[in-house]
Amino acid sequence: MSEANELQVANKRLLFVLSNLAIFMIGLGFAVRAAIAGDLQADLFDVLDLARSATMVGEVLAATFIGFALTLLFGAALVDLIGMRRMLLFAAAGYFFGSIAVVGASLMQPSTEAYWLVYGGLLLTGLGWGAVEAATNPLVAAIYPKEKTHRLNILHAWWPAGIVVGGLLGLLIAQLGWVWQVNLVILMVPAVILVVLALKADFPVTERVAMGLSYADMWTQLRTSPGFIIWFLCMMGTVTAELAPGQWVNLALTNIVGMPGIWVLIYVNLLIFVGRHFAGPVVSRISSPGLLTLSCALAAPGLYLLALADSPLTAFAAATIWALGICYMYPTMLGCVAERYPAGGALMLGLMGFAGGLATQFVLPYMGAIFDSAKISAAGGVDALRGMDGEELATIIRVASVESFQVVAVIPLALVPVFAILWLRERSLQKAV
Numbered sequence: 001m002s003e004a005n006e007l008q009v010a011n012k013r014l015l016f017v018l019s020n021l022a023i024f025m026i027g028l029g030f031a032v033r034a035a036i037a038g039d040l041q042a043d044l045f046d047v048l049d050l051a052r053s054a055t056m057v058g059e060v061l062a063a064t065f066i067g068f069a070l071t072l073l074f075g076a077a078l079v080d081l082i083g084m085r086r087m088l089l090f091a092a093a094g095y096f097f098g099s100i101a102v103v104g105a106s107l108m109q110p111s112t113e114a115y116w117l118v119y120g121g122l123l124l125t126g127l128g129w130g131a132v133e134a135a136t137n138p139l140v141a142a143i144y145p146k147e148k149t150h151r152l153n154i155l156h157a158w159w160p161a162g163i164v165v166g167g168l169l170g171l172l173i174a175q176l177g178w179v180w181q182v183n184l185v186i187l188m189v190p191a192v193i194l195v196v197l198a199l200k201a202d203f204p205v206t207e208r209v210a211m212g213l214s215y216a217d218m219w220t221q222l223r224t225s226p227g228f229i230i231w232f233l234c235m236m237g238t239v240t241a242e243l244a245p246g247q248w249v250n251l252a253l254t255n256i257v258g259m260p261g262i263w264v265l266i267y268v269n270l271l272i273f274v275g276r277h278f279a280g281p282v283v284s285r286i287s288s289p290g291l292l293t294l295s296c297a298l299a300a301p302g303l304y305l306l307a308l309a310d311s312p313l314t315a316f317a318a319a320t321i322w323a324l325g326i327c328y329m330y331p332t333m334l335g336c337v338a339e340r341y342p343a344g345g346a347l348m349l350g351l352m353g354f355a356g357g358l359a360t361q362f363v364l365p366y367m368g369a370i371f372d373s374a375k376i377s378a379a380g381g382v383d384a385l386r387g388m389d390g391e392e393l394a395t396i397i398r399v400a401s402v403e404s405f406q407v408v409a410v411i412p413l414a415l416v417p418v419f420a421i422l423w424l425r426e427r428s429l430q431k432a433v
Contacts, residue, residue: 011202012143016151018197019136020158022088025095025190026129027162027269030243032183033061033122034163035170035262039180040106040118047110051372051382054400056115058368062360063119065243067094067126068133069357075134076350080215084203087135092191092198094128097121099184106181126357128191133353138206138346141338145207149288149335153279156331160269160276167266207338208345221343228341228348230422232355234415235333238292239356240363241299241412242326245306264306264315268323275327282328288336289423291328293416299325300413307406325412330356363408370407375400 037057045053079087101121108114136155144151166183173182204210208218222228283291302322309315334352341348378399379385388396 014197014201015139015143015203016155018088018194018201019139019155021190021194021197022091022132022136023155023158024162024165025091025187025194026132027159028166028190029064029095029125029129029162029187030159031163031166031170031262031265032187033064033125034265035167035174035183036102036180037061043106044110044114044118048112048115050386051376054371054375055365055368058365058371060115060119060122062362062365063123064126064129065357065360067123067128068130069126069354071127071130072134072350072354072357075131076346076348076354079134079138079346079350080206080209084135084139084206085198085201087131088198089195091128091131091135092194094124094126094131095191096188098124098126098128099187103181103184130353130357134346134350137334137338137349137353139203141349142204142207142210147280148338149283149332150280152335152338153276153328153331156334157273157276159330160272163269164266164273167262167269170262171260206345207342211342213343213345217343218345218347221341221345222347222351225341225344225348228337228344230418231333231337231340232351234292234418235352235355236359237411237415238296238326238329238333240359241296241303241408241415242329243356243360245303245322245408264319267316268319268326271320271323272327275324276331279328279332283332283335287423287426288332288339289419289426291332292336293419293423295325295327295329295332296412296415296419297325298322299329300409300411300416302326303409303412304406307403307409366407370403371400374403 040060041053041057045056049056075082075087098121101124102118105114105117105121108117137152140151140155141148166186169186170183173180279291286294298321302318302320302325305318306315306322309318334349337344337348337352375396376382376385378396379388385393385396
């Protein structure tokens with residue numbers, strides 16, 4: 001191998017490593033938010049408004065998804081002009097300064113200003129999250145054009161890896177009695193490393209540019225691909241089935257099962273990390289739409305059973321079914337679009353992420369509102385709720401947690417016939433050929 005080829009291979013490896021690190025960072029951020037949600041509620045939102053505290057948790061968590069959706073909406077269309085390197089540097093800055101903002105808010109007296117500082121900090125991390133997706137998905141598709149679905153699954157395996165590490169660190173921090181803000185300080189570390197690696201790497205052009213297609217051609221692909229609308233709408237459902245319960249699972253299951261729900265989140269994401277490394281062989285056997293059909297068929301009962309779990313054993317059993325369901329959803333959806341619409345480039349991949357972020361940012365406050373309504377109803381009013389504590393309050397919270405969790409189970413169930421039709425249609429077309 002010539003020196004030039006060796007350098008090319010080394011750069012390709014570096015690009016994949018930094019892409020994995022970026023995805024790991026956003027997974028770590030997801031776990032950190034799940035770990036600190038209860039602390040934000042107890043230290044800030046319960047003081048501000050006890051009746052709406054869970055809704056406020058949902059609102060600030062949803063801010064992350066608003067930022068995620070906005071960056072993907074605009075960043076995906078502009079990534080060719082901005083450059084992948086700048087997108088990743090922006091992502092690192094979002095996570096670094098967003099974490100500082102939340103820490104700063106926690107040091108203030110509970111107030112409306114502190115609420116909005118938390119909101120702004122999580123919005124910043126959401127913007128960074130979207131920038132990671134806008135850059136890494138077309139980057140991996142460009143450097144591995146012949147194995148997109150497989151490589152995108154491996155890339156997004158580092159999302160659950162980040163959640164596992166973040167969840168374990170969160171438990172350790174709590175066990176050691178450290179302040180919960182340490183979680184956010186840890187989140188700044190991969191952001192700094194990402195900056196160093198991004199400055200060293202040589203970034204390629206996107207697949208669309210490599211194909212010699214113009215910027216106008218990319219928009220033409222979007223306008224002339226009505227089938228993409230189906231994938232876009234389905235993405236809203238699959239991401240919601242994975243991310244909304246995952247962001248809420250610590251708060252909900254801790255109340256339902258009586259154990260730290262973060263353990264379930266860690267377990268689920270460990271299964272996903274392993275499973276995504278075997279996406280290639282699975283897809284080769286049953287096709288991408290077939291895999292998505294089976295995924296939704298497992299995710300729906302998994303979520304429903306999670307809501308009914310009343311012990312650690314039943315929680316882990318239900319979580320296993322849910323994990324098998326959501327394991328391949330996100331990267332396989334991206335792979336389907338990348339394979340079917342290569343001329344759509346970063347734009348179509350970004351719009352898929354935008355669909356997921358947009359849907360989830362509506363679902364999280366909705367779950368919080370259901371939680372608040374159920375706890376007030378079960379308690380017999382806000383005044384009665386304020387006077388409760390101990391086991392009496394725990395029972396009320398348990399009822400509210402179940403109701404907020406069950407609502408999401410309907411979403412993957414509704415997608416089963418959609419993916420099944422796409423699966424059967426593609427099989428019939430393949431047989432005809």
